[in-house]
Amino acid sequence: GNSVTQMEGPVTLSEEAFLTINCTYTATGYPSLFWYVQYPGEGLQLLLKATKADDKGSNKGFEATYRKETTSFHLEKGSVQVSDSAVYFCALSDRIDQAGTALIFGKGTTLSVSS
Amino acid sequence: DTEVTQTPKHLVMGMTNKKSLKCEQHMGHRAMYWYKQKAKKPPELMFVYSYEKLSINESVPSRFSPECPNSSLLNLHLHALQPEDSALYLCASRSETGGNSPLHFGNGTRLTVT
Numbered sequence: 516g517n518s519v520t521q522m523e524g525p526v527t528l529s530e531e532a533f534l535t536i537n538c539t540y541t542a543t544g545y546p547s548l549f550w551y552v553q554y555p556g557e558g559l560q561l562l563l564k565a566t567k568a569d570d571k572g573s574n575k576g577f578e579a580t581y582r583k584e585t586t587s588f589h590l591e592k593g594s595v596q597v598s599d600s601a602v603y604f605c606a607l608s609d610r611i612d613q614a615g616t617a618l619i620f621g622k623g624t625t626l627s628v629s630s
Numbered sequence: 631d632t633e634v635t636q637t638p639k640h641l642v643m644g645m646t647n648k649k650s651l652k653c654e655q656h657m658g659h660r661a662m663y664w665y666k667q668k669a670k671k672p673p674e675l676m677f678v679y680s681y682e683k684l685s686i687n688e689s690v691p692s693r694f695s696p697e698c699p700n701s702s703l704l705n706l707h708l709h710a711l712q713p714e715d716s717a718l719y720l721c722a723s724r725s726e727t728g729g730n731s732p733l734h735f736g737n738g739t740r741l742t743v744t
Contacts, residue, residue, distance in 0.1 A: 547730030558634075558720055558735040559673065566730055604672055608730045615661055615680045618733055620672035 517542040521605045521621035528595055528628050536590040536624045538579075538605035546607040548572075548581055548588040549618065553602045562590075562603070595628045602626070633657055634736035636721050642742045645711060651739045653704040653721030661724040662704045663733065664696060668717045679704060711743045 521538040528534060540548065547566045551559040563572030568583035577592045588605060605621040634655045643649050653662065661680050665673035678686035679698040687696075693715075695707040704721055718740050722733040 547732075549732055551735075556737075558636075558737040559722075559733075560735070561732045564732055611675075611678065611686050615678050615685050616730070617663060617675050617678055617686065618673075623670075623672050 517546065517607060517609045517619055519605050519607055519619055519621035521603075522624055523622055525625040525627055528626070530597055530628055530630050531594045532628075534590070534592040534595045534599075534626065536603055536605075536626070538588045538590065538621060540586050540588065540605075540607050542586075542607055542609070545583070546609060548579075549606045549608070550577070550579055550588070550590050551604045551606060551620075553604065553623075555601075559604065595626070597628050597630050600626055600628045634721055634723055634734050636719075636736035636739050638739055639737070640740050640742075642744060643708065643711065644744055645713070647711075648707070648709045650708065651706040651719055651721075651741075653706075653736060654702055655723040655734070656702055657723065657725070657734065658701075659723035659725050659734070660701065661726065662698060663722040663724070664704070664706055665720040665722065665735075666717050667720055667738070673720055677706075708741075711741075713743050716741055716743045 518541045549564045550562040552562045563574045565572040565581035571580045579590045602623045606618040609619045610616045637652045664676040667673045677696045682698045697705040718738040720738045722735045
C-alpha cells in the first residue's frame with residue numbers, strides 16, 4: 516500500500532541555520548503531498564502542499580518540491596527561527612476505498628531550534 | 631485560530647464511564663474524520679464520514695462509536711475504554727470526499743483513561 520517515510524530526528528539547529536527534512540513516498544498513481552506542523556499541545560496545521568509532479572509548495576519561508584523521479588517531497592527552509600521548533604509530518608492523500616480518501620502520515624520529525 | 635472546534639480540550643474518564651467527544655466545522659466541508667494520536671507518534675485514521683455517512687472504519691474497537699448528526703457536527707461516543715486508549719483525539723474536515731484537498735484539523739481532545 517501507499518506509505519510515507521521521513522527522517523525521524525530529532526533535528527537540532529541553531530537559529531538562522533538551513534533546514535532540510537527528507538520525505539520519500541511509495542504510491543500507486545500520483546497522490547497529493549503535504550507537510551503539516553504540530554506545535555506542543557495543538558492539532559496539526561497545514562504548512563504547504565503540492566498536487567502534481569514538479570509543483571513547489573511554499574509558506575512562511577518553507578518550501579518543498581514534488582519530485583516524481585525520486586518520489587520525494589523534502590522540506591527546506593533557508594533560515595530557521597526558534598519559533599519553528601515543532602514536529603513536522605509529511606503526508607500523502609491516499610484513496611482508502613471507493614468512498615473516499617484520507618491522509619497517510621510519516622512518523623514525524625521533531626525540530627528544535629536554539630538561539 | 632482553527633476552523634474546526636473540538637470539545638472538551640481535556641477529558642479524564644474511568645473505564646466504566648460513558649463520555650462523548652464533539653467536533654464542529656462551519657466551512658461547508660462534506661468529509662469529516664477522526665484520528666487518534668499517541669505521544670510522539672503520527673495520527674492514525676479511525677473513521678471517515680462522507681456526506682454524513684460512515685464510509686471508512688479502520689477496524690476500530692466497538693467501544694468507540696462515531697456519529698454524524700448533520701454536516702457540521704461529528705461526535706465520538708466512548709464507553710468502557712481501556713487505559714491504552716489514552717491519547718489525543720483529532721477531528722478533521724475536508725471540502726470534498728474524494729480528491730486531494732488538504733485536511734483541516736482541530737486542536738484535539740486529550741483523553742486520559744484511568
